[in-house]
Amino acid sequence: MSGHEPRRLAWAYLSKVVQGSCPPLARLVAAVGPEDAARAVRERDLSSFLDRRTSARAHLDTAARDLDLVTSLGGRLVTPDDDEWPSWRLLAFDGLGDGRDDGGPLALWVLGGRPVDELVARSVAVVGTRAASSYGEHVTAELAGDLAAEGWTIVSGAAFGIDAAAHRAALGAGGLTVAVLACGVDRAYPAGHGRLLQQIARDGAVVSEYPPGTTPARYRFLARNRLVAGLSDGVVVVEAGWRSGARNTASWGRRLGRPVLAVPGPVTSAASTGCHRMIREGEATLVASAADVVVEAGPIGVEDGGGGPARALDVLAGDAAAIYEALPAHGWRSPRALSEEAGIPIERVRALLPALELDGFVGSDETGWFRER
Known part of the structure; x- marks a missing residue:
């Protein structure tokens, strides 16, 4: 038996059993803790939905082995128990629904020494086609390199083409990815990207919600796209066909309230048809430089013609947004009053207020909770 603590073993076991997102299981863990949730899964003491979702792998308990393997690679399992868990980034997944891949990750397997929450505190997703043109790779290198040099973390999916160009540009600029x-x-x-992934993990991070040993599958790529969008301030598509993984990432960006940005290409280029159509149909804003991206995805205070300040609130969705809206513009409210105003159970209000405070949306004193100016 390894020396891993029982609670972390329970997280690793649950990650193996669901292999991805499962909002009902995440709620069960939040209510009873990972160890009791793991026991319920093993003993199949669950609702019919959760039993269907977990029964096929409930007998697979490789938690100790998985934790030993990720430790041997210099990595770790990051869970909502940990200080580095990017809770404020993942708030946007709340309230999207109970579909298989509609929620945030249950836990994250990570290679790289920097805390995950620090890495994604100021980050931009840069994605695009695997079959990138020389134009696409050139634009990606300039855009991602300039953003990385200005302190933005570049988030992408490590695929061939635009993804790889974005990661390499960030590394080349001495930035984080x-x-x-x-x-x-x-x-x-x-x-072919073994060495690139090692370079990314040296200063940045290689991240997955899937435990060690999990093989790639089409549905996992689509689920991965939601995390690329969710861990970023905005999504930049450099080149994409009309039906592409990059457009899927962009659609996740819109669902999560992130600005979606697209780089135009030559009108004769098949590689840019997706970008052109997204721009034409209002699904994406045209950008041509890192400065354009910062205007659209940057923090409050960036000069952008007045459209920006509300955007900081775009990371809020579902219950978190409802609680924030229930706070008065001036003055304070108690958790009980917020519960009644927002129509959200008081336990949920009490759970979300600290996360909102951590992200700077709300503050508290002896009188109650208030909006931060």
């Missing part, structure tokens, strides 16, 4: 994988972090995928 995060690769989100659709398989276990012990696997180099694609195989």
Whole structure:
């Protein structure tokens, strides 16, 4: 038996059983803790939905082995118990629904020494086609390199083409980058990117919600795209066909309230048809430089013609947004009054207020909770 604490073993076991997002299980863990949730899964003492979602793998308890493997690679399992858990980034997943891949990650397997929350505190997703043109790779290198040099973390999916160009540009600028994988972090995928992934993990991070040993699958790539969008302030699509993974990432960006930005290409280029159509149909804002991206995805205070201040609130969705809206513009409210005003159970209000405070949306004193100016 390894020396891992029972609570972390329970998280690792649950990560293996669901392999991805499962909002009902996340709520069960929040209510009873990972150890009791793990026991319920093992004993199949669950609702019919959760039993269907977990029964196929409930007998697979490789938690100790998975934790030992990720430790041997210099990595770790990051859970909502940990200080580095990017809770404020993942708030946007609250209230999206109970679909298989509608929620945030249950836990994250991470290679790299920097805390995850610090890495994604100021980050931009840069995505695009695997079959990138020389124009696409050039634009990506300039845009991602300039953003990284200005202190933005570049988030992408480590695929061939635009993803790889974005990661390499960030590294070349001496900046930070995060690769989100659709398989276990012990696997180099694609195989040709083994060295690139090592370089990314040296200063940034290689991240997956799937435990070690998990192989890539089409649905995992689509689920991975939601994390690329969710861990970023905005999504930049450099080149994309009309039906592409990059457009799927962009649609996740819109669902999560992130600005979606697209780089135009030559009108004769098939690689840019997705970008052109997104711009034409109002699904994305045209950008041509890092400065354009900062205007759209940057923090309050960036000069952008007045459209920006509300954008900081775009990370809020579902219950978190309702609680914030229930606070008066001036003055304070108690958790009980917020519960009644927002129509949200008081336990949920009490759970979300500290996360909102951590992100600077609300403050508290002896009188109650108030909006931060």
